[in-house]
Amino acid sequence: MFSHKLFQFLTVGTITLVATGGGLSLTGLLHQNYLNNSSLFTQSLGNKLPDNLNGSALANAQDVAFNQNKEAIPKELQGQTIYQAKLPITDKVIALTFDDGPGPKNTTEILDILKKNHIKATFFVVGQMVSFHPQITKQIADDGHVLGNHTWHHWYRRMNVATAASEINRTADIIYKTTGVKTTLFRPPGGFLHNGLVDYAKSQKYAIMMWSDESGDSQRHGQAARLIKNVEKSAKPGGIILMHDGGGNRSQTVKALPQIIAYLKNKGYKFATIPELLTMQTQAKDVLTAESSIVTKDEHPNQKLHHQ
Ligand SMILES: [Zn+2]
Numbered sequence: 041m042f043s044h045k046l047f048q049f050l051t052v053g054t055i056t057l058v059a060t061g062g063g064l065s066l067t068g069l070l071h072q073n074y075l076n077n078s079s080l081f082t083q084s085l086g087n088k089l090p091d092n093l094n095g096s097a098l099a100n101a102q103d104v105a106f107n108q109n110k111e112a113i114p115k116e117l118q119g120q121t122i123y124q125a126k127l128p129i130t131d132k133v134i135a136l137t138f139d140d141g142p143g144p145k146n147t148t149e150i151l152d153i154l155k156k157n158h159i160k161a162t163f164f165v166v167g168q169m170v171s172f173h174p175q176i177t178k179q180i181a182d183d184g185h186v187l188g189n190h191t192w193h194h195w196y197r198r199m200n201v202a203t204a205a206s207e208i209n210r211t212a213d214i215i216y217k218t219t220g221v222k223t224t225l226f227r228p229p230g231g232f233l234h235n236g237l238v239d240y241a242k243s244q245k246y247a248i249m250m251w252s253d254e255s256g257d258s259q260r261h262g263q264a265a266r267l268i269k270n271v272e273k274s275a276k277p278g279g280i281i282l283m284h285d286g287g288g289n290r291s292q293t294v295k296a297l298p299q300i301i302a303y304l305k306n307k308g309y310k311f312a313t314i315p316e317l318l319t320m321q322t323q324a325k326d327v328l329t330a331e332s333s334i335v336t337k338d339e340h341p342n343q344k345l346h347h348q
Contacts, residue, residue, distance in 0.1 A: 111186055113224050113315045114322040118245040121233065124252035125278035125321040132309045134279045135317045136161040137251065139190055139227065140258075140287030142169055142176040147285040149294045151183055157301050159311040160184050164227040164249070167192035167211030169286055174218045181219035186313040188225035188249060189215065191237060194287070196230045204240035225249050225314055249314055251282035255300070257293045258284050264296035271300045275309065278317065 127133060136154075141147040142165055154161055163180050165187055170177045181187060191207040199207065208226065215223055226246035228237050238248055253274035255267045271281060281300075283293050304311070312320065 110184075110313070111221055111224050111315055113247050113318050116322065117247050117318050118224070119242045119247070121238070121248040121250060122280075122318070123250045124276070124280050125317040127278035127317075127320060127324055129277055131320065131324065132277050132307065133312050133317060133320060134253075134275060134277070134281060134304060134309045135312050135314050136281050136283065137164060137188075137227075137249070137314065138162070138283050138285040139164045140166055140169070140194065141285035142173045142180060143286040143290075144173060144176065146290040146294055147173070147176050147180070150285050150290075150297060151179060151185075153294070153297050153301070154185070155183060157298075157305075159301065160186070160313050160316075161311070162186040162188055162225070162249075162314040163285065164188040164190035164225070165211070165215065166190050166194050166286065167207075167214050168194075170211070170214045170218055177215070177218045181221055186225070186315060187215050187219060187221050187223050188227055188314070189223050189241075189246065190227050191229055194229045196232055197235060199236040201236065201240060204236040207237060208241055208244065208246075247314075247318065249280070251280045252276065253279045253281040255281060255283045255293070255296070257290065257296070258287065262292055264292045264299070267292060267296040268299050268303065271296075272303055275304060275307070278321065280314065280317070 125133075125135075136159065138147075138150060138161060141163060147163075160183075163185055165177060165180075167189075177187070189208055189211045192210045193207060195207065212223060215221055224245075224247060226238075226241040227249045228235075228241075231250060232238075233248075241248060253276070254270060256262050256270045257267050267283075275281070283297070284290050285293065301311075
């Protein structure tokens with residue numbers, strides 16, 4: 041069922057690309073969301089692609105674009121606050137996110153676990169921590185994970201525009217200088233939406249990335265067994281799981297992570313980065329729209345969710 045749906049997505053995405061992309065240069069295509077959209081399936085599902093798409097010249101061109109542009113998100117979601125991707129219930133895809141790093145021990149351990157499991161995740165890094173640990177930050181990007189902006193100081197307090205701008209821009213700058221990545225994602229420290237940071241981030245077209253599934257690993261006495269239970273209870277298609285690789289000793293997160301991954305895999309979940317997940321949402325909507333004229337293009341559905 042899952043593969044069948046994806047095949048539909050791929051077919052629609054590829055036809056669009058062929059039909060409209062013929063006269064454009066590769067550079068021009070980099071800015072077309074659907075190019076990135078199509079290639080995410082190459083990345084996420086690897087050899088599960090239908091044979092006729094696997095290894096084609098088109099797929100190769102998409103891979104190049106994807107590697108250079110894996111941070112891109114659908115235009116319609118820029119400046120939006122998002123708690124999870126709206127996906128059909130049968131599309132079991134979920135995103136792991138890690139906040140407050142990078143740190144010297146836990147981040148490296150988490151990267152090792154993700155690598156062993158062939159999973160790409162999203163790391164919301166604190167600018168100050170990037171300045172302390174540039175090599176680890178680079179490792180995150182080199183391993184194929186996505187980086188998001190989590191401010192310079194991780195302050196919760198109310199900020200004027202100049203301070204909010206400095207918190208976000210300094211972090212964006214150091215992420216770029218360290219890794220070459222221009223991130224499109226912002227997560228407000230503590231999930232605070234009204235202290236000035238989110239207003240500024242929206243003005244800069246960041247997607248404000250909240251979460252739908254809490255591991256609870258930043259709570260005191262958040263033992264591994266509890267974290268695993270929390271994820272088991274809340275995991276859902278399109279879900280965004282909140283975990284931490286920094287901001288304290290995250291040995292319980294490291295301990296729980298292999299079991300969390302095993303549980304989700306056992307339940308049939310695939311893992312996606314945040315841009316991949318958001319792109320799937322857009323494509324799911326496009327497929328529905330193409331298949332049925334009854335379905336209308338609603339406003340972003342996550343605006344109705346309030347998990348905070
Ligand atoms: Zn945080």
